[in-house]
Amino acid sequence: MTEVTQPALTIDALGKKCPIPIIMLAEQINYVPLNAVVAVLADDPAAYTDVPAWCRLKSHRHVGSYELPEGGWAIHVRRNY
Amino acid sequence: MSLVAYFDAASSEPLHPQAREALLAAIDAGWADPARLYGQARRAHLLLEQARTEVAEALGARPDEVSFTSSGTQAVHLGVLGTLHGRRRAGRHLVTSAVEHSSVLHAGALHERDGGTMETVGVSLTGRVDLGSFTAAVARPGTALACLQTANHEVGTLQPVAEAAEACREHGVPLLVDAAQTAGRMPTPPGWSVLTASAHKWGGPAGVGVLAVRKGTRFRSFLPEDERERRRVPGFENVPAVVAAAAALRATAAEAEREQARISELVARIRETVPEIVPDVEVIGDPVERAPHIVTFSCLxxxxxALLTELDKAGFAVSSGSSCTASTLRPSHVLEAMGVLTHGNVRVSLPRGASAAEVDRFLAVLPELVRRIRQDAGVA
Known part of the structure; x- marks a missing residue:
């Protein structure tokens, strides 16, 4: 298994419905340095599709989505610019 | 111009005036049991068989291949499960695309609960099924049936039905083609073994679906025996509605070439204009290989x-695949399978007669509505 980069910032969007997790991500990704990873914790099923789609639209990198033991995912995004 | 611009033809096309006329006439003339042998019954039988011939001709089938069901969903359920039942000696494997209508996927789920297997083949970012994977899935020994829609109901993308049918033919696997979004608008692609459609999507009344089974395709209803509709569909036929459905299909198909080209241009205008006037929008689906009447976009x-509510207030009836608009609170499986943005999703589908003025008004109000919703959500 490849090493998962430690996130520089974790956004807790658990219990929040889309588009709120995406709005939080868009706001806060600029708080981390270039190439750092932001983890979005979300349990709205829409976020599982929408965070990677946002990365594609905004030219950031979706690193991976990891299931959380209590339900939902930690969705890792690398800041590209 | 009416106060509300109806832009949800993919859900249901308004009743065609000729269907209304035919329905009223057939309620008086076609109420009797078409299976009986007296005058009124023979009249109902004649109306039913005439409608069958017309529908068959418009869809590229033979009259004896066509059965009428109570909906497009029922046609799919009976078509999928009846073909699987008829082919159970050949195998119990079902192949579909990941973006089929829920009626296909739910029929497949029932088949799985009954011990069968199902493979859903993925799609590209535009929603088109991966033909190579579809072909490989069909070639797997024990495949009893494959299913593919003509066009996707949420994003409009056309599927490579003719090519998929060729692959199915090579491997001796029947192909069920769900033509719900294109029947009456576009010619039926060649090569189907089972064809399904829904009358209220071409301007017919609700309560009429079409299940056509090509001669030579093994088919056996999984329901209790009933002699109606070539033993494929149980229950007393709704003759007046079937007559109206045939009248609508005849009228829609006759004007389709010109009217659909016109509608397609309006859809192209929406596709091109929305990203120019609304920031952070993704227009979804294939820009060229698409059904004429559907355009879908998602606003970041x-x-x-909220967007549907605002559009409703502004006088636009549209639909959405976003999770907040679904009773299940799950985003549309189509958008998920494509990997596109599921929130802020709007599907515009233009009915016959949609006007350029209505489309212009839609394009005029949309940017401000989106801007206001974003502002209220605190998005700069």
């Missing part, structure tokens, strides 16, 4: 339900 940072 926008709540789909």
């Amino acid at each position: 940072y926008v709540d789909g339900e």
